[in-house]
Amino acid sequence: LYVLSTMGRRGHKGLAALRGWSYAHRGLHGNGLPENSMAAFRAALDHGFGIELDVHLLRDGNLAVIHDSLLKRTTGAEGRIEDLTTEELENYHLEGTSETIPTFRQVLDLYGGKAPLIVELKAVDGNHAALCEKTCDMLDFYDGVFCLESFDPRCVRWLKENRPDMIRGQLSENFMKSSPNM
16 A cells, blocks of 8 residues: 555646656766756756756755765765755865756756756655655746656655645666665
8 A cells, every 4th residue: 555655646637748858867967067067957958858857955954956965976075965055065066067066946947947847856864754845845936847756755655645736756776686685
């Protein structure tokens, strides 16, 4: 029953608006444009792509757009994104460029309904409810097409219970294949 309670939306009328688009995963990055950066998101928009992006809840309750919880791979710095505040984001440069970690608000303002968004919720340390609530509160004022997805079934369940009208999806992977013991 738990698995059924976390199922994504099938047959939602908004799904049609998400189809027919090409999506830039973490923005249109490469050639000096770091993933999940404002430059990569601008490039995707300029080329007519929707985007997939990742959101994390910051210590001050705001949302940052970055793939990993650990900062090392994308910024070279030690620590976790969840331990930072919005003000501190400007101190973390992405992949050795001048680009810094964007906020979700910055991306929403850039896209402004011009192309669809696929928003992956990155819950950490049981913050799934707060992450979902903050993301949905911001999307309440966004005039564009979007869907929400997560590998964490608690996020999908929260969406089903609290925002059943929003398009949601459960992400998965082949955990058996990626297990070092298999």
